[in-house]
Amino acid sequence: MEVAQFVYQQRELARRGPNFMVDDFGFDPAWTESLLIAFKALYRDYWRVETTGVEHVPSSGRALLVANHAGVLPWDGTMIKTAVFTEHSRPRHVRALVASQFMGMPALSWFLRRTGQAVGHPDDTRRLLERDELVLVFPEGTRGTGKGFKDRYRLRRFGRGGFV
Template structure:
């Protein structure tokens, strides 16, 4: 509303204020309302006292106060973010960094406690500037992408967001599409990859695509072909280093023993997995198994010395793609040897 130009006009157009009576009805006594506000603090004090007492009795930490505080912080962050309403900013892809970082408590719990991820070579990821991360893909659902993103944000001395490229089929699902875009993912298309790299982002690509996540358990840790090396051509044009990433552990979270192709076609999915628990246990069958994970970031493959026109040399592109694939495959075998067992 635009204010009137003079005080006379404002006085003429003003109206008497209406006295609004407080809403009638039952209202809790003031001491009870104060107790409601202070209840979380009292609860934390009680848990802290119980933790100290249990430590005195057992000689070890039975209650992880740090983890409890992380949960409290997560709930508080979600409440604060909900109060933003529509007053928040996203980029052209729908990415909301503040909202994404609020879920770090959940992702870190999966990373440290559930899958007990051991990460090496994260120093090869640049602290600034663009880079293309290329990894093997497995596990029916893309939990490997989530753990790679968490590893860079948690383990790197300069935490950064990784923008993963996702198959177009998943971007067509109503709820999942919204969540993926909100947390920084984009459609696995060369144009989106180029735009992200031009903004000096870290981009994560899975050349195996759904052929990797949908392969049978008997073919675990055997890499599929990397297509025609499109990721290499994109990296050359963007002058972005390629960082191979080997992931061990994702193959066992949903051991895929079959594929119901007719149902997959019915629902428009690349595959409809059958595991020892899905679909027999219903929603419980979607809980991933607590396998032991290892993630290795390899030294970057530099392409800065190549002119952008080299991206049209198919022989060169395929040679580099094969080299990246071989590096990832060797890393998988080496990390399998270092892992004592599937769940240890």
């Protein structure tokens, strides 16, 4: 059933033509929400995420969410975004800050921007916070993604990129 719903939503989104809204970062909320079906399945059935503390995320206004990378691929960020959108009493999109090197990869950068991510740069962070967005940051940067399984909950030295 979820697969059929996903296919239907993608077809309907393709039909909307050029009249759709994206912000100046390239974020398309409707397209992103259509992907939630797949992300919820991973969240609920594959990783069986248990969420605590989501009630502390503000229902409105700006906030900086700080997290620890726990693996090579950025599924932790995706699951945080999914948790806030599905578990919070007022669903909100989380805008993650991403290392600039990933924004230089053609297909990946399109996907990241379309789903609401921005370059981890002080100017982009400031603009998002001024717009009262939820901004997700991993202060370890890409260093945090190279940890082995036994070190997944330990912090690495923070990068010098200065995201905020």
